[in-house]
Amino acid sequence: MGQPLFASSGYLSWIGYLIVVIAAALIIGFMLVSAIFSVWLERKVAGRIQDRLGPTRVGGKFGWLQTLADGMKLLVKEDLIPAAADQMLFRVGPYIALAGSFMAFIALPFGNGVVAQEMNIGIFFMLAIMSTEVFGIILIGYGSGSKWSLFGGMREAAQMVSYEIPMALCILVPVIVTGSMNLGQVALQQQGIWNWLVFHDPFTFAAFWTYFTCALASCKRAPFDLAEAESELVAGFHTEYSGFRWLVIFMAEYGSMFAVSGIACIMFLGGWSLGLPWELTDLLGMWVGNALNVGVFIFKCWFLVFVMMWIRWTLPRLRIDQVMMMCLKYLIPIGCGLLLGVALWMLIVPPFLQWLTKFVIFGGSIFALLAMAKALASYTTSAPGTAMAGMWATAKSPGYQAAQAPKA
Amino acid sequence: MSGAILLEHYLVLGALLFVCGAVCMATKRNAIGVLIGVELVLNGAGVNFVAFSHFNPAFRLEGMIFALFVIVLAAGEAAVALAIVLNFYNNHTTVDVDSAEELKG
Amino acid sequence: MESMHSFLFWVIAGLTGLCAIATVVTDNIVRAATWLLFTLGGVSGIFFLLGADLVGAIQLLVYVGGTLVLVIFGVMLTAQSPFLNMKTSSAEWAISIAVGIMLLTFLCFAVFSIKGKFGPADAQHPVAQDVRRGDAADSDAATSTSTMQIGQAFLGVENGPPRGDGKRVHYLLPFEIVSIHLLVVLIGAAYLARAKKRRETML
Numbered sequence: 001m002g003q004p005l006f007a008s009s010g011y012l013s014w015i016g017y018l019i020v021v022i023a024a025a026l027i028i029g030f031m032l033v034s035a036i037f038s039v040w041l042e043r044k045v046a047g048r049i050q051d052r053l054g055p056t057r058v059g060g061k062f063g064w065l066q067t068l069a070d071g072m073k074l075l076v077k078e079d080l081i082p083a084a085a086d087q088m089l090f091r092v093g094p095y096i097a098l099a100g101s102f103m104a105f106i107a108l109p110f111g112n113g114v115v116a117q118e119m120n121i122g123i124f125f126m127l128a129i130m131s132t133e134v135f136g137i138i139l140i141g142y143g144s145g146s147k148w149s150l151f152g153g154m155r156e157a158a159q160m161v162s163y164e165i166p167m168a169l170c171i172l173v174p175v176i177v178t179g180s181m182n183l184g185q186v187a188l189q190q191q192g193i194w195n196w197l198v199f200h201d202p203f204t205f206a207a208f209w210t211y212f213t214c215a216l217a218s219c220k221r222a223p224f225d226l227a228e229a230e231s232e233l234v235a236g237f238h239t240e241y242s243g244f245r246w247l248v249i250f251m252a253e254y255g256s257m258f259a260v261s262g263i264a265c266i267m268f269l270g271g272w273s274l275g276l277p278w279e280l281t282d283l284l285g286m287w288v289g290n291a292l293n294v295g296v297f298i299f300k301c302w303f304l305v306f307v308m309m310w311i312r313w314t315l316p317r318l319r320i321d322q323v324m325m326m327c328l329k330y331l332i333p334i335g336c337g338l339l340l341g342v343a344l345w346m347l348i349v350p351p352f353l354q355w356l357t358k359f360v361i362f363g364g365s366i367f368a369l370l371a372m373a374k375a376l377a378s379y380t381t382s383a384p385g386t387a388m389a390g391m392w393a394t395a396k397s398p399g400y401q402a403a404q405a406p407k408a
Numbered sequence: 409m410s411g412a413i414l415l416e417h418y419l420v421l422g423a424l425l426f427v428c429g430a431v432c433m434a435t436k437r438n439a440i441g442v443l444i445g446v447e448l449v450l451n452g453a454g455v456n457f458v459a460f461s462h463f464n465p466a467f468r469l470e471g472m473i474f475a476l477f478v479i480v481l482a483a484g485e486a487a488v489a490l491a492i493v494l495n496f497y498n499n500h501t502t503v504d505v506d507s508a509e510e511l512k513g
Numbered sequence: 514m515e516s517m518h519s520f521l522f523w524v525i526a527g528l529t530g531l532c533a534i535a536t537v538v539t540d541n542i543v544r545a546a547t548w549l550l551f552t553l554g555g556v557s558g559i560f561f562l563l564g565a566d567l568v569g570a571i572q573l574l575v576y577v578g579g580t581l582v583l584v585i586f587g588v589m590l591t592a593q594s595p596f597l598n599m600k601t602s603s604a605e606w607a608i609s610i611a612v613g614i615m616l617l618t619f620l621c622f623a624v625f626s627i628k629g630k631f632g633p634a635d636a637q638h639p640v641a642q643d644v645r646r647g648d649a650a651d652s653d654a655a656t657s658t659s660t661m662q663i664g665q666a667f668l669g670v671e672n673g674p675p676r677g678d679g680k681r682v683h684y685l686l687p688f689e690i691v692s693i694h695l696l697v698v699l700i701g702a703a704y705l706a707r708a709k710k711r712r713e714t715m716l
């Protein structure tokens with residue numbers, strides 16, 4: 001709570017207030033823009049995966065302004081509050097979820113020193129703040145006054161609370177490796193792509209995937225989205241919400257998606273590092289270097305958000321008992337095992353072997369990535385009308401062209 | 409609204425939380441309301457501990473550690489209390505503490 | 514710095530106090546739990562204001578994200594309509610408020626008669642030190658208490674923070690006792706919540 005800027009009190013203290021207000025406005029502004037972009041991206045990704053185009057009309061060929069149109073529509077929608085709803089809790093619930101999701105950005109650094117408040121317990125603070133979102137979900141579900149919303153809200157709360165445990169266990173793995181919970185310090189130790197913590201040892205590598213799964217569950221994204229299960233509970237816990245309140249709930253969801261992607265980025269994927277073994281602010285100065293750092297960080301986070309959306313539209317939904325079983329019977333023991341493994345790794349394995357493992361895992365990942373790319377590029381699709389009746393596919397993939405060649 | 413914040417201010421806040429918790433325990437008829445009162449009392453104590461930790465350099469570490477213990481033990485105690493309340497509810501179909509009089513007399 | 518600290522204190526403490534009073538006053542049990550949420554959030558803010566970052570974060574994680582969710586689950590399981598709003602008679606209110614005010618007066622009297630001078634809040638503000646140094650194990654325990662010091666105190670390690678009489682601070686035994694306590698609570702709660710066998714007559 002005390003930045004060195006405030007050391008001089010007196011007539012300059014109003015600058016302190018101004019800086020605080022500017023930082024808060026920047027965070028909120030960025031989150032709104034990111035939410036707008038995420039909504040558009042979701043619809044485009046959903047469309048493309050489902051073999052259609054997504055929004056193409058509003059704002060040019062790619063529908064850039066679709067979210068703006070959506071926002072305007074939601075603002076002028078009728079504000080319904082069911083008669084059986086608890087008047088105060090119905091109104092307050094979405095804002096608690098929003099607060100829990102947005103406050104996490106206080107400790108998230110976007111670049112070298114570009115952080116609202118640098119905290120020694122940065123990652124712990126973020127986990128703690130994001131755990132207050134659960135209560136918002138409960139109030140949303142209960143305050144709607146309908147038993148389907150209540151079911152959805154309670155299931156969702158149980159899921160979010162359960163998945164906090166393996167999430168914290170997986171976060172502890174890179175904390176043990178770097179010895180610091182300060183997110184800026186963790187990111188600064190990952191200059192050079194082979195130094196990224198995801199390649200550091202097999203336990204950290206496994207921890208990244210496990211963390212990403214737990215993050216998906218805690219953001220209630222598919223395949224863990226039975227709380228919003230469109231085909232089961234109408235719309236789950238936010239059935240009775242329309243208009244602006246619904247928008248607030250979804251801003252909270254996209255905000256927390258970005259926050260957990262940000263955590264994954266910093267803890268595992270090198271934060272704002274481009275992959276070069278030098279820190280950009282050292283080379284290019286504070287302003288230019290940090291501009292590049294922030295850009296790289298935001299791009300990485302948006303890529304992880306894209307992966308979340310990709311998974312959502314690919315995998316089928318899990319049932320609630322499958323979700324809880326996966327957490328309690330699989331992810332928690334895996335998390336405990338990873339924690340034990342990385343602690344033993346840091347203590348027992350000689351430093352030369354640790355240094356070598358980094359490159360082995362990095363090389364293995366590059367090799368696996370190239371092999372997957374090669375396999376995808378030579379993927380042949382069937383000729384039209386032969387795989388699925390009525391299928392109409394884009395004719396641009398080389399496999400399809402090859403199948404179309406006048407040979408058969 | 410200026411003027412330094414002394415230890416007394418924080419202790420008064422702790423006392424206020426404590427008294428609110430005590431009144432909550434005394435007046436609520438819902439058993440879970442009584443539990444909410446207990447949480448308020450423990451929070452008041454925690455505020456006291458951390459305030460002393462901040463203002464007294466000799467107590468800097470101990471205050472925080474005491475507050476941590478209070479938080480953790482409060483969580484355990486809330487779990488047990490809730491289990492008791494739910495068992496009572498299962499047996500009597502009520503959470504009204506006024507109707508918990510089987511051990512009376 | 515001083516005026517910002519006091520401004521923040523009055524705002525956060527005022528809101529916390531109001532929400533605590535609202536917890537007592539409201540009849541609806543779910544709303545009482547919601548006001549308790551705001552009170553706990555306010556107390557966490559007070560902890561952050563006092564420079565106890567770890568305690569504040571743990572308050573949010575354990576109390577708000579754990580205990581309060583537990584309480585609200587209990588409320589949901591028993592929130593049938595006769596038990597949602599249970600009014601207390603005014604005689605009980607009168608007695609309780611009278612006792613409460615007497616208790617508050619007594620406590621404030623005790624608070625303001627503390628002998629010994631403790632300086633204003635900012636003079637010894639530990640976080641005003643260089644926060645960018647990270648978790649350095651400062652030997653100067655008077656000015657900064659980092660997470661590492663608390664962890665070392667819990668584990669009772671050799672180079673932990675020093676105590677006044679030259680010995681090291683160690684809280685290993687209370688730490689272990691609390692761990693066993695939590696284990697016992699976990700087992701007890703699981704036992705109490707087990708699926709009871711139905712007593713059907715077996716032929």
